[in-house]
Amino acid sequence: MEIKVTKTTSPKEKPKKGEKLGFGKIFTDHMFIMNYTEGKGWHDARIVPYQDISLAPSAMVFHYGQEMFEGMKAYRGVDGNIYLFRPDMNAKRANNSSRRLCIPEIPEEDFVEAVKAVVDIDRDWVPSEEGTSLYIRPFVIATDAFLGVAPSKTYLFMIILSPSGAYYESGLEPVAIWIEDEYVRAVRGGMGFTKTGGNYVASLAAQVKAHDSGYSQVLWLDGVERKYIEEVGAMNICFKINGKIVTPALNGSILPGITRDSIIKVCKDWGYEVEERKISVDELVAAAKDGSLEEVFGTGTAAVVSPVNKLRYEDDVMNIGDGKIGPLTQKLYDELTGIQWAKREDTRGWRVLVDKA
Numbered sequence: 224m225e226i227k228v229t230k231t232t233s234p235k236e237k238p239k240k241g242e243k244l245g246f247g248k249i250f251t252d253h254m255f256i257m258n259y260t261e262g263k264g265w266h267d268a269r270i271v272p273y274q275d276i277s278l279a280p281s282a283m284v285f286h287y288g289q290e291m292f293e294g295m296k297a298y299r300g301v302d303g304n305i306y307l308f309r310p311d312m313n314a315k316r317a318n319n320s321s322r323r324l325c326i327p328e329i330p331e332e333d334f335v336e337a338v339k340a341v342v343d344i345d346r347d348w349v350p351s352e353e354g355t356s357l358y359i360r361p362f363v364i365a366t367d368a369f370l371g372v373a374p375s376k377t378y379l380f381m382i383i384l385s386p387s388g389a390y391y392e393s394g395l396e397p398v399a400i401w402i403e404d405e406y407v408r409a410v411r412g413g414m415g416f417t418k419t420g421g422n423y424v425a426s427l428a429a430q431v432k433a434h435d436s437g438y439s440q441v442l443w444l445d446g447v448e449r450k451y452i453e454e455v456g457a458m459n460i461c462f463k464i465n466g467k468i469v470t471p472a473l474n475g476s477i478l479p480g481i482t483r484d485s486i487i488k489v490c491k492d493w494g495y496e497v498e499e500r501k502i503s504v505d506e507l508v509a510a511a512k513d514g515s516l517e518e519v520f521g522t523g524t525a526a527v528v529s530p531v532n533k534l535r536y537e538d539d540v541m542n543i544g545d546g547k548i549g550p551l552t553q554k555l556y557d558e559l560t561g562i563q564w565a566k567r568e569d570t571r572g573w574r575v576l577v578d579k580a
């Protein structure tokens with residue numbers, strides 16, 4: 224793929240060392256953009272200064288939500304190099320989402336090349352403080368100026384970059400989770416396995432409810448019986464029950480997390496028995512009550528792992544373990560972040576160098 228590069232003539236001031244970056248608020252100097260036109264395919268790959276885009280008010284993405292996104296990070300390793308983590312998995316998942324959403328696919332190697340190229344141009348924006356990273360947001364939107372309900376014939380693929388602070392400012396911090404019994408996020412046969420805007424709009428009402436009740440995240444139950452555990456807002460969920468690792472199987476309504484996949488592989492390497500299966504909320508409540516629920520943690524790119532110390536389901540409030548971070552949760556966090564920031568040997572070939580052009 225040929226990428227035309229137009230560099231900014233007025234670079235922005237970068238955040239100062241030690242400045243709080245937060246998440247998703249600061250954007251770098253450049254972005255990647257590429258057009259799709261029916262009959263012509265993807266064309267005009269380019270890197271340009273970060274800027275507003277202009278769309279017709281009738282652009283289809285505004286009305287029927289035909290869009291797909293990904294979420295990944297670039298890490299400044301302790302050796303000074305810039306790395307991605309399993310970017311081929313994001314490229315695959317993007318296409319898996321796109322097929323469901325009637326969005327044209329992007330060749331995996333082009334997706335990864337585009338990510339590397341734009342990260343390389345803005346490599347000085349990758350922060351270096353402990354736990355910080357450059358968040359990468361690739362996305363595709365439907366751009367036809369048309370109010371009919373049909374797949375668009377034109378699209379934009381863009382990649383924007385945002386330096387982000389450490390998810391945990393002072394070590395892993397456990398969260399309290401609300402098991403939602405009224406609203407549902409996705410159903411089998413729907414689009415729960417895709418990263419698309421509609422899934423996140425569907426989650427807002429429950430999130431507000433959970434926050435108002437003092438819980439930071441929502442754990443979803445299945446959309447049909449409201450009986451089986453699915454996942455958290457933007458994380459998959461994993462349990463350690465009686466020494467075994469148990470996580471909901473990918474059934475079509477759950478987002479197939481790359482962190483989830485990595486954690487399953489690491490746990491197997493470490494000799495744990497891992498079960499991907501249906502877990503009913505009743506099984507969970509019973510395991511919490513009889514003490515066999517040893518650890519609970521969410522998994523996702525943002526936090527890597529997020530220990531859970533409290534679960535609420537209807538009238539049951541379950542405290543997990545001693546309220547502190549479980550030893551396996553901590554060990555998994557150390558292993559994955561060790562690979563990402565090049566502090567540990569990468570025996571699985573997951574760390575991908577972003578070469579200097």
Ligand SMILES: *Cc1c(COP(=O)(O)O)cnc(C)c1O
Pocket residue numbers: 294418454455456457458459478479480481482483522523524525
């Ligand atoms: C992105 C996301 C995840 C986690 O996926 P990772 O690839 O591990 O970051 C899990 N659930 C939902 C709903 C998500 O949007």
